[in-house]
Amino acid sequence: MQQTSSNARGAATAGRTPGADSQRVIFSKALRQRARLRAVVNDSSLLAPPLVLVGLFVIVPIFVALYLSFTNWTGFTPPTPAGLSNYVRLSQDRDVQYSLQLTAIIAVVGTIVCNVLGLGVALLVNGNSKFNSLMRVLVFYPYVIGPIIIGFLWSSILGSNGAINALLHSWGGEGFPFFADPTWAAVSVIAVIIWSSFGVNVILYLAGLQTIPESLVEAALIDGASAWQTFWRVKLPVLAPTVTLNIVLPVIGLLRVYELILALTEGGPAGTTRTLVYNILNISFRNTQFGYGAAQSVVLMIVIIIITLLIIRLRRRSEEAVAA
Amino acid sequence: MMLSRTARVFALLLLGLVMAVPIYLLLSNAFKSQQDIVASPFGFPAQGFSLEYLVRALNSQEFNVVGAYAITVFFVLAVNALALLVTGPAAYVIARGTRRYHRVVMLVLLMGLFIPSQALIIPVIYVLKTLGLMGTIPGFLLFETTLIIPLSIFLYVAFIQSIPRELDEAARIDGATRLATFWLIIFPLMRPVVATAIILNGIAVWSDFVNPQIILGPGSGIYTVTTGVYAAISKYSTDFTLVYPNMLLAAAPVMVFYILMQRRIVGGLISGATKG
Numbered sequence: 001m002q003q004t005s006s007n008a009r010g011a012a013t014a015g016r017t018p019g020a021d022s023q024r025v026i027f028s029k030a031l032r033q034r035a036r037l038r039a040v041v042n043d044s045s046l047l048a049p050p051l052v053l054v055g056l057f058v059i060v061p062i063f064v065a066l067y068l069s070f071t072n073w074t075g076f077t078p079p080t081p082a083g084l085s086n087y088v089r090l091s092q093d094r095d096v097q098y099s100l101q102l103t104a105i106i107a108v109v110g111t112i113v114c115n116v117l118g119l120g121v122a123l124l125v126n127g128n129s130k131f132n133s134l135m136r137v138l139v140f141y142p143y144v145i146g147p148i149i150i151g152f153l154w155s156s157i158l159g160s161n162g163a164i165n166a167l168l169h170s171w172g173g174e175g176f177p178f179f180a181d182p183t184w185a186a187v188s189v190i191a192v193i194i195w196s197s198f199g200v201n202v203i204l205y206l207a208g209l210q211t212i213p214e215s216l217v218e219a220a221l222i223d224g225a226s227a228w229q230t231f232w233r234v235k236l237p238v239l240a241p242t243v244t245l246n247i248v249l250p251v252i253g254l255l256r257v258y259e260l261i262l263a264l265t266e267g268g269p270a271g272t273t274r275t276l277v278y279n280i281l282n283i284s285f286r287n288t289q290f291g292y293g294a295a296q297s298v299v300l301m302i303v304i305i306i307i308t309l310l311i312i313r314l315r316r317r318s319e320e321a322v323a324a
Numbered sequence: 325m326m327l328s329r330t331a332r333v334f335a336l337l338l339l340g341l342v343m344a345v346p347i348y349l350l351l352s353n354a355f356k357s358q359q360d361i362v363a364s365p366f367g368f369p370a371q372g373f374s375l376e377y378l379v380r381a382l383n384s385q386e387f388n389v390v391g392a393y394a395i396t397v398f399f400v401l402a403v404n405a406l407a408l409l410v411t412g413p414a415a416y417v418i419a420r421g422t423r424r425y426h427r428v429v430m431l432v433l434l435m436g437l438f439i440p441s442q443a444l445i446i447p448v449i450y451v452l453k454t455l456g457l458m459g460t461i462p463g464f465l466l467f468e469t470t471l472i473i474p475l476s477i478f479l480y481v482a483f484i485q486s487i488p489r490e491l492d493e494a495a496r497i498d499g500a501t502r503l504a505t506f507w508l509i510i511f512p513l514m515r516p517v518v519a520t521a522i523i524l525n526g527i528a529v530w531s532d533f534v535n536p537q538i539i540l541g542p543g544s545g546i547y548t549v550t551t552g553v554y555a556a557i558s559k560y561s562t563d564f565t566l567v568y569p570n571m572l573l574a575a576a577p578v579m580v581f582y583i584l585m586q587r588r589i590v591g592g593l594i595s596g597a598t599k600g
Contacts, residue, residue, distance in 0.1 A: 064447035161362065
């Protein structure tokens with residue numbers, strides 16, 4: 001007893017009577033336990049508010065989406081059970097399959113082009129000059145204005161009587177079907193999406209470039225590496241974590257594209273520019289089939305979870321390769 | 325360098341042009357007549373520039389621009405204040421926490437980063453209806469606050485971890501509670517990161533369209549800048565004297581703010597990304 005108590009209390013207890021000391025130990029243990037409990041309670045009271053909000057508006061809705069997907073909910077009357085009918089319909093719905101394909105194309109093409117442009121422009125405007133900061137402001141402003149206004153702006157530029165077609169007409173030429181032809185509409189939509197979002201990648205890559213130690217690049221150049229070799233062998237490996245962020249963020253962002261398309265084409269012509277999110281909101285609000293919309297939301301969530309895990313897993317390997 | 329100087333300058337000028345032309349059209353065509361916009365959208369107008377269309381858009385019966393500004397600014401401030409009250413102390417606990425549950429809580433709070441609000445909105449309508457908050461301003465503010473929790477937590481935790489522990493441990497030994505320690509000792513040091521969070525979250529709330537459109541609904545008569553412009557433009561998309569001035573009115577406040585704060589916005593993003 002004496003042994004443990006002196007271990008526990010240390011020098012402070014030296015010179016006290018053994019009986020009083022062991023009592024003190026028991027007492028202080030209880031005190032410490034109470035203090036620890038109080039710390040946890042204290043912690044929880046500060047952690048609770050954001051957890052309640054996330055619980056109420058993120059975690060509960062995930063389960064509510066699952067529940068609603070097995071019902072016919074019109075949004076007005078209480079949901080009635082519908083079994084698997086929404087999912088059966090989903091598997092046969094051409095519109096949904098088309099929108100899934102389009103969403104996949106937007107995500108893949110968009111992510112690749114945004115990364116190439118983002119890194120390329122970041123390399124060009126890295127450094128502190130007036131011109132460079134002007135360029136940074138120029139590539140990033142679409143993000144600040146937001147997708148709905150950007151969508152209307154580009155629709156008044158590329159639309160059938162928009163600025164470019166007006167110019168073509170005034171030259172005596174024919175108009176160009178930026179949004180009237182299904183294929184060109186998809187191309188135009190993707191181009192506007194890239195135009196409005198690659199600025200974020202530029203900023204992220206600029207941040208990454210700042211983490212590259214100057215000495216590393218100098219050493220490579222002194223050793224006789226060309227600028228090209230320095231880029232591939234020195235700069236890019238250091239950027240590995242930045243690249244991960246630059247893939248994850250656009251993929252998640254591109255899977256949810258909605259406002260731009262609403263403002264540019266309203267999903268047309270003939271529904272050929274409808275993404276998955278566009279379909280979800282369209283079916284829910286125009287057709288008041290919220291149960292079916294919920295089933296599509298579940299699909300979207302699953303797609304996003306799988307893709308995110310996949311990217312993180314793949315990228316972890318290349319990040320570890322750098323660390324090694 | 326990898327590219328010759330001329331190639332670099334050419335590439336940057338081309339890029340600058342592609343980025344600048346839409347904003348040039350927005351600025352110039354808001355002051356031109358329909359005839360001039362159609363005849364020469366890029367050129368100077370035969371009838372001259374006029375403030376008439378902008379004034380008409382400002383006084384429009386359909387879209388009360390000033391009212392929409394006021395409501396949107398109120399939403400931006402309220403959501404940011406709520407988010408700071410809710411996430412600040414929690415970020416402090418997480419940043420100073422050593423237990424496993426601290427990390428778990430952090431991951432749960434960051435979950436929203438990966439699940440887009442559009443995938444959640446249908447079940448969220450159900451939750452809001454159950455709570456009796458659908459179509460109400462409190463319901464909208466609570467959901468919007470939830471959406472900016474991840475970024476706030478992410479930025480705050482990283483920043484607080486860079487503040488030396490000795491600072492707040494001294495206060496705690498003197499008997500201050502966690503909450504008091506946070507607001508009195510830590511919060512005053514967080515000014516730069518709070519500014520970054522407020523700016524980025526503010527832009528997100530200002531430009532949000534789907535959530536105010538769906539939760540507040542067109543029937544409620546509560547229009548933000550984005551839902552108001554949508555209501556004003558989508559019906560008359562061929563009348564450019566309505567479209568351009570309305571777009572300009574919607575974009576002008578954020579553009580001015582962006583130009584004034586550009587170092588802070590771009591710099592804040594860069595520092596936020598490096599810390600992550």
